[in-house]
Amino acid sequence: MDYLPPVGPTDLPLSLLEMGCSGRFELITHPQPNDQPLYPQSTLPHGLPPTSVDLETEVEKRFLRDPAWLPIHDTDAAFHRFLKLAERDVHVDSLLHCSSSPLHSGISVVRDPTTGMLLDFTEVLLGDTGISAKNSMSLQRPPNPNPSESLRGSNTNYPFLPGGMEELTLEQIKTKSELEEDIDFENGLLTVPPGLKVGMDFSDKDAKTTKGEINLLSLLSTFDDIIDSQPEEEEKGLGSGDAPKLPRTNSLEDLGIKDSPSTPETTSTEKKNGGTTKPGEGHEVKKRWAIPVDITSPCDDFYKRIPNPAFKYPFELDMFQKQAVLRLEAHESVFVAAHTSAGKTVVAEYAIALSQKHMTRTIYTSPIKALSNQKFRDFKTTFGDVGLLTGDVQLSPEASCLIMTTEILRSMLYNGSEVIRDLEWVIFDEVHYINDAESRVIQSHSLPGVVWEEVLIMLPDHVSIILLSATVPNAVEFSEWIGRIKKKHIYVISTAKRPVPLEHYLYTGNSTKTQKEMFLLLDPTGNFQTKGYYSAIDAKKERTSKHAQSFGTKNASQKTTPNQDRAVWLSLLHFLSQRQQTPVVAFTFSRTRCDDNARSLASMDLTSSVEKSEIHSFFQKSLSRLRGGDRQLPQILLMRDLLKRGIAVHHSGILPILKEVIEMLFSRGLVKVLFATETFAMGVNMPARTVVFDSIRKHDGTGFRNLLPGEYIQMAGRAGRRGLDATGTVIILCKSGVHDMGDLHVMMLGKPTVLQSQFRLTYTMILNLLRVEALRVTDMMRRSFSESHRDTQAHEQQIGQLKQTLSSLPPLDTEGQLSDLLPYYYTVTELRITAEALQCAVLGSVNGLKALSVGRVVVVNNKQHFNALGVLLQVSSDSVNRTFTALVICEKGNEEGGGDSPNASAFPHLYNTALFIPEGPCSHTVQKLKLQDVSAITVKTLKVIPDRIIDNYNKRQQPRFRLDPPGQAISTATQELLRLAEANPGGVVTLDAVNDLQLKSVDVVEGTMRLRLLQDSLKDFNCIHSPTFSEQFLRVQERMSVQEELDKLLFLISDQSLSLLPEYHQRIKVLQSLQYVDSSGAVQLKGRVACQISSHELLLTELLFENALSPLAPEESAALLSCLVFQQKTQVEPHITNTLQEGIERVLAVAQRIGELQSDCGITQTAEEFVGQFKFGLTEVVYCWARGMPFAEIAQLTDVQEGTVVRCIQRLDEVLKEVRQAARIVGDSVLGSKMEKASLAIRRDIVFTASLYTH
Incomplete structure (x- = not known):
């Protein structure tokens, strides 16, 4: 029976009829058409009316799917318009032109050496061809043709080669060739190219090596190498103790001696080579780079040696100045250390005059911009041709003498500035501030010590260095470091003589009646007057109640009320004014306190009518360049009133133009009393008649402390005007009490703080060095002052000597029974080290010290005894340096020298527990032992009478009782120790650290288990049964001692010993995670942008690449970036726009991400x-x-x-310029234009008023 196929939905005679525009449908039947599609039917004659097309759909259709209608696509019309605008002749041949490559050879003339006659021409190879600032560090590279980059340089330029970091010559490479490893082109080849993550392995995986088969073709192909190799006997003579070959490196400083796998983690640079070299052999006199100059020797022939000086002074130079001038004439570098106002500026002036005479250039650097401005005025008056470069000012950059901050010089060195070519001298002033880590000398968040060290390292070889400093105790050490890294002599010229001697007083007055209570504490010759100190105490006690007297004199730190402070200052200043000891500089270590002290003197007037007129005239003239509203600022009005009365305030919260007015009026003698913070001591020569210390305690950023000797000397040195005062007066106020005598003595007579390295790694420095292939960050770290103890050259000489010693040692016999001799040596060495570490843990524990009680039998090992038994008689109570008095057995007649065992001399490096047993009659000695002398604590104790033993022994040490027999107590103890040693010749049972002393720490438990395992393994070695074991073990010990010393020296000169190397790896990891550098260390785009930024480079670069500043207006961008330059706390909550608030949240989010990344990479700074x-x-x-x-x-x-507001906005302008330059590198012209607008918006009025020193 046949079935009809099912009828589909489309085969039914149905259709939809839309009823008008109401959205209602009806289902109708209709005759099925023949293969005709059915369309929806509608009761409307023309269907639904048209609707508006969606805007997004229309834009997509018109502009994306069919944009041919746009004029930009009408190429024919555009081409015709272009031909009309730019009609020119077409030269197709010009496309085939290419510039010629530089010549690598030239023609040289050959002449007769006698007559000079032309004989021939010869071709010579030309060096330095094809080099430029983009690929070479040589001074022979062509000058930069871009005038805009000649001064500051460009971050795409290579720096000039730093002095002392020259490339190795062929002779040097030849001498170091023994430290290299021959390149193996068959084994250990890389399969992944540097910078890539995936590589290719071309090894034959199917190849199989059959043991015992010999490839004859391989032997024939290497036959020539076998002939050239060393004889077999010589190779065998080197033995297995040969030093490992060392890998190659690209370092400029040396061939980068790397550490071997057996390198220890810590070493001592002071350890000798253990007697491996004979006396007098291999010892060379160490070259000294720092040369102290004796300034006491007369310099009678000074004017004969310099008949035509570059600069003539209207006064006779001091001896140290003459010595410095002589060194400058010889183009030598100098370190001049002298007190304030001693005349160090003479040295700087003569260097500038020399450079002008030689038509070269000099750069003067200072740690702060204010000091640069002051020096500009002074040198401009003296020499005329002087320029100034600071963050916001550029005056006469073509001058022969340029004054700038150290940061700008660092930037010029990194960026390959053309100024460096003509540079003859670089003068570093106020070098003693290299230690300063406080914000008062910070410029753009960089510590001066960090910048100074970088600049000193990066200076080229042809530049000589002048360092001017206050007196420091380690000037020679600092100069030695500079000389070693620059490979040039540094002449150290130091003088402790003060031009004007100082007298130091304590002041206790607080009223008109007591205003003369000033007591001499330190006279001009440096003698501390205790009489004056106690007189000050007595004067204070007379005005204190009995209750206050009961608390003693150590109440100087108690706070006083404002009225009490005012009374002290009024009485003191009246007294000084009467004695004509003004001007006075009152150092006060708080800006608020400075202001309060000045305001409290409203009733005091110290100027005459003539002086008032002069002050008013100068004040009005100086502020005439300000706008009318700015001249009415409260601070300006207050300062005008104070200045008229001869009083002024100087600190960082004062407007810059006001500070300059105050400094100039003070230098004229019109300011009688100046309340200043410590920064005033950094200024140029502005001495006063008297210096007053409001307090001797200051806050250093972490807490309150007394002034350091160097700080006190620097500030006190402002007292005494050369040529005007016989002595300078320094006064310390005793407001609530007299300071402690010890604190005063240390502060006044203590040694100044030594110069210490402040070198630290920054991302900008790392990126600047990584972009130059020839420079390595490890080279910079190795050359820092913190690594000054490293003497690579001396270590390399010792390495050569040790290698020769190794090659001269007899070969080792490690065959037969002695085949496990080396493993035995390593096991014994580990056993000895483990036992010593375990014993240190025992002796450092409470239970271990309790076990060391009177009567305890111990094993003694020191210079006098080897494994000798002793019994403790006394234990000292000193918990830090604990000592023990013990009776120890020894040989008869050898009481003084101890009892050396034969085992001690035969096997000094074996782990030997055999006890000392005297060969003849047994004697004894009583001596004091240190903790390290006790090598084991036994389980035995003896009943002894300590006092009788010690008294009897001391009595018999006297000459007349020396022959008396020992007492009964000593004889009994000695015999018991001897019987114990004879009963246990192999070693006595000792206290177990875990079971007996109950030490349960992981290290002790693991050490005990390891010790037992090593002890049990000793009996399994076959070498101890060999008849030549003793001789061969001594040879192993001798060879290994040399090898260990060699390994230590190799580690010392390797990068692995650098203290900052772990931090460097951590920062590199951060840079790689943020894609500033790739895996091979190549600087990427973000890294090149960060090179343009001097501070907070990671945050600014991330904000730049995340377009965080794009939504902001120029004024909002400036406001947001102010967080980079403002460092203080404020109690006022700012009211800002929503856009700016979103920007702040984004900055904090980026900062949080960077902080967490740094923390994850191991950097100690937390994200918070x-x-x-x-x-x-x-x-x-x-x-x-x-x-x-x-x-x-x-x-x-x-x-x-x-x-503070003005200074922050000025520094903000520098940040905006850096961001603008970084935006241009990225190609963001919109952001660059926005930063330029922001910079123009803030550069106005009082904030950017020109300095009085420059106009």
Whole structure:
């Protein structure tokens, strides 16, 4: 039976009928058409009315699917318009032109050496061809043709080769060839190229090596190498103790001696080579780079040696100045250390004059910009041709003498500035501030010590160095470091003589009646006067109640009330004014306290009418360049009133232009009393008649402490005007009490703080060095002052000597029974080290010390005894340096020298537990033992009478009782120790650290288990049964001692011993994670951008690449970036826009991400600490300033002082310039234009008023 196929939905005679436009449908039947598609039917005559097309759909259709209608696609019309605008002749041949490559050879003339006659021409090879600032560090490279880059350089330039880091010559490479490893082109080949993650392995996986088969073709192909190799006897003579070959490196400093796998983690640079070299052999006199100059020797022929000096002074030079000038004439580098106002500037002036005479250039650097401005004025007056380069000022950059901050010089060195070519001298002033880690000398968040060390390392060889410093105790050591890294002599010229001697007083007065209570504490010759100190105490006690007297004199740190402070200052200043001991500099270590002290003197007037007129005239003239509103600022009005009365304030919160006015009036003698913070001591020569210390305690960022000797000397040195005062007066106020005598003595007579390295790694420094293949970051670390103890050259000489010693040692016999001799040596060495470490843990524990009680039998090992038994008689109570008095057995007649066992001399490096047993009559000695002398604590104790033993022994040490027999107590103890040793010749049972002493730490338990395992393994060695074991073991010991010393020296000169190497690896890991560098260390685009930024480079670069600044207006961008330059705390909450708030949240999010990444990579700074350094307290202030609000109004928006606001905005302008330059590198012209607008918006009015020193 046939079935019909099922009917589909399309086969039914049905259709849809749309009823109008209501959206209702009806189902209708109709005759089925023949192969015609069915369309929906409608009751409307023309179907549904048209509807509007979706905008997105229309845009997609018109602009993406069919954009031919756009004019840009009308190529014919565009081409015709182009031909009309740019009609020119077509030269197709010009496309075939290519520039010629540089010549690598030239023609040289051959002349007769006698007559000079032309004989022939010869071809010579030319060096330095094809080099440029983009590929070479040579001074022979062509100058940069771009004038805009000649001064500051470019971050795409190579720096010039640093001095002392020259490439090795062929002779040097030849001498170091023995330290290299021959390249093996068959084994250990890389399969992944550097910078790539995937490589190719061309090894034959199917190849099989059959043991015992010899490839004759391989032997024939290497026959020539076998002939050239060393004889077999010589190779065998080297033995297995040969030093391992060392890998190659690309370092410029040396051939990079790497550490071998057996290199220890810690070494001592002071350890000798254990007697492996004979006396007098291999010892060379160490070259000294620092040469101290004797300034006491007369210099009578000074004017004969320099008949035409480059600069003539109107006064006779001091001896140290003459010595320095002589060295400068010889183009030598000098380190001049002298007190304030001693005349160090003479040395700088003569160097500038020499450079002008030689038509070269000099750079003067200072740690702060204010000091640069002051020096610019002084040198401009003296020499005329002087320029200034700071963050916001550039004056006469073509001058022969350029004054700049150290940061700018560092940037010029890294960027290959053309100024470096003509540079003859670099002068570093105030070098003693290399130790300063406080914000008062920080420029753009960089510590001066860090910048100075980088600059000193990066200076080329042709540049000589002048360092000017206050007196420091390690000037020779610092100069030795500089000389060694630069490979040039540094002449150290130091003088402790003061031009004006100082007298130091304690002041206890607080009223008109007591205003003369000033007591001499330190006279001009440096003698400490205790009489004056006690007189000050007595004067204080007379005015204190009995209750206060009961607390003693150590109450100087108690706070006083403002009225008490005012009374002290009024009485002191009246007294000094009467004695004509003004001007006075009052150092006060708080800006608020400075202001309060000045305001409290409202009733004091110290100027005459003539001086008032001069002050008023100068004040008005100096501030005439300000706008009318700015001249009415509260701080300016207050300072004008104070100055008229001869009083002024100087600290970082004062407006820069006001500080300059105060400095100039002070130098004229019109300011009688100046309340200043420590920064005033860093200024140029502005001495006073008297210096007063409001307190001797200061806050250093972490807590309060007394002034250091160097700080006190630097500030006290401002007292005494050369040529005007016979002595300078220094006064310490005793407000609430007299300071402790010990503190005063240390502060006044203690040694100044030594110069210490502040070198630290920064991302900018790492990236700047990584972009130059010839420089390595490890080279920079190795040359830092923190690594100054490393003497690579001396170590290399010792390495050569040790290698010769190794080659001269007799070969080892390691065959037969002695085949396990070397493993036995390693086992015994590990056993000895483990036992010593375990004993140290025991002696350092409480239970171990309790076991060392009177009567305990111990095993003694020191210079006098080897495994000798002793009994403890006394235990000292000193918990730090604990000692024991013990009776120890020894040989008869050898009581003084101890009792050496034959085992001690035969096997000094064996782990030997055999006890000392005297060969003849047994004697004894009583001596003091240290903890390290006790090598084991036995389980035995003896009943002894300590006092009788010690008294009897001491009595018999006297000459007349020396022959008396020992007492009964000594004889009994000696015999019991002897019987114990004879009963246990192989070693006595000792206290178990775990079971007996109950030490349960992991290290002790594991050490005990390891010790037992090693002891049990000793009996399994066959070498101990060999008849020549003793002789061969001594040979092993001798060879291994030399090898261990060699390994230590190799480690010392390797990169692995650098203290900052772990941090360097951590920072590299951060940079790789953020894609600033790739896996091979090549700097990527983000890294090149970060090179343009001097501080907070990671945060700024990440914000740049995440377009975080794009949604912001120029004034909002400036306000947001103010968090990078503002470092103080404020109690005022800023009111900001929503857009700016979103920007702040984004900055904090990026900072949090970077901080967490750094923490994950091992950097010690936590994420919270990293985020916490960005403060937004001036966001509203900067935003309003950029929008044009007057300074007087924005000063009302915050509690931050006006001077701090100005300084932050000035530094913000430098940040905006860096971001603008970084945006141009990325190609973001919109952001670059925005940063330029932001910079123009904030560069106005009082914030960027020109310095008085430069105009």
